[in-house]
Amino acid sequence: MNASVSDYAGEADLRAMQELTSRLWSPAARWHVGDLAWGRFQHTGREPEWPTRLWRAGERVVAWGWIELPDQLNLAVDPAYDGHGLADEVLDWFAATAPGVRRTVTVLDSETHLLAALARHGYQDAGDGLPFVVNMSHDLRDLAEPEPSPGYRLRTVDAADVPGRVATHRAAFHPSRVTEESYRNVRGAWPYRADLDWIAEAPDGEVAAYCLIWLDPARRAAEIEPVGTVPAHRHRGLARAVCLAALHAARNAGATRAVVGPRGDDDYPVPARLYRGLGFHDITRSRLLHS
Numbered sequence: 001m002n003a004s005v006s007d008y009a010g011e012a013d014l015r016a017m018q019e020l021t022s023r024l025w026s027p028a029a030r031w032h033v034g035d036l037a038w039g040r041f042q043h044t045g046r047e048p049e050w051p052t053r054l055w056r057a058g059e060r061v062v063a064w065g066w067i068e069l070p071d072q073l074n075l076a077v078d079p080a081y082d083g084h085g086l087a088d089e090v091l092d093w094f095a096a097t098a099p100g101v102r103r104t105v106t107v108l109d110s111e112t113h114l115l116a117a118l119a120r121h122g123y124q125d126a127g128d129g130l131p132f133v134v135n136m137s138h139d140l141r142d143l144a145e146p147e148p149s150p151g152y153r154l155r156t157v158d159a160a161d162v163p164g165r166v167a168t169h170r171a172a173f174h175p176s177r178v179t180e181e182s183y184r185n186v187r188g189a190w191p192y193r194a195d196l197d198w199i200a201e202a203p204d205g206e207v208a209a210y211c212l213i214w215l216d217p218a219r220r221a222a223e224i225e226p227v228g229t230v231p232a233h234r235h236r237g238l239a240r241a242v243c244l245a246a247l248h249a250a251r252n253a254g255a256t257r258a259v260v261g262p263r264g265d266d267d268y269p270v271p272a273r274l275y276r277g278l279g280f281h282d283i284t285r286s287r288l289l290h291s
């Protein structure tokens with residue numbers, strides 16, 4: 001097709017990528033605007049590893065590709081424009097930018113237009129037995145009340161909490177590349193809202209658990225990303241309580257639905273168990289394909 005192509009040139013382009021992401025959003029979509037904000041800002045100094053390109057029809061972004069060198073591609077393609085070979089253009093660019101490696105792409109079962117393009121380009125399903133992600137959704141009309149364990153306090157973060165909030169993330173996701181600088185960048189990214197960034201504070205003042213929610217106001221869709229509890233405070237209902245507090249805040253801010261994408265395989269079952277216990281149900285799952 002006659003899409004104009006441009007390489008990523010800063011945060012205005014991230015907003016343009018988020019516009020397409022919001023337009024394509026459904027509970028079965030791979031991307032939520034929060035994924036892009038969190039994914040692009042949770043670390044610093046990665047830009048040289050991330051060739052990123054946008055395809056536009058007129059002013060409107062109709063596809064984007066975000067390569068994570070050496071071998072991974074993230075992409076979104078508007079199915080309404082897919083008949084013009086747009087997904088093929090993104091995959092050709094990936095092959096030219098990451099030559100000589102076994103290239104990998106993760107898509108959802110629901111992204112049939114991308115699965116068809118990947119098949120045309122010779123990509124194969126990496127098969128069963130590998131980690132995968134399950135997309136889950138929750139209608140927020142029916143939301144349980146948060147019940148924190150005795151002695152813990154649920155509240156939103158403020159600037160003074162940044163060191164503790166980052167230390168908790170690093171302990172939960174050890175090893176982690178999130179730093180105080182990168183988390184401050186996350187807090188500056190659209191559509192971050194401090195009123196949707198919740199912590200469970202332990203009796204000694206430590207941040208024991210947290211849940212960050214992103215709200216896409218155009219779709220009234222909230223996304224949980226990420227959640228963590230420090231190991232010493234786990235299995236006390238803190239993740240459940242802090243997620244429920246954040247989900248209530250998201251509903252008060254206008255969200256009607258929430259989504260989350262935990263691991264779906266049996267080797268890492270606790271997050272999916274947490275979200276199912278909150279009322280989330282499975283929508284679709286990811287597939288890893290390689291060239």
Ligand SMILES: CC(C)(COP(=O)(O)OP(=O)(O)OC[C@H]1O[C@@H](n2cnc3c(N)ncnc32)[C@H](O)[C@@H]1OP(=O)(O)O)[C@@H](O)C(=O)NCCC(=O)NCCS
Binds near residue numbers: 235
């Ligand atoms: C996932 C995580 C946030 C859970 O935190 P937590 O505070 O221990 O969770 P909760 O105590 O609220 O328990 C939530 C559910 O998980 C279950 N659970 C918690 N720890 C468990 C364990 N070690 N084994 C089995 N089940 C467990 C609870 O029984 C509860 O299930 P239920 O609702 O069916 O009763 C925590 O393990 C963590 O930080 N993991 C690393 C980061 C991560 O993977 N985050 C999620 C990314 S999507």
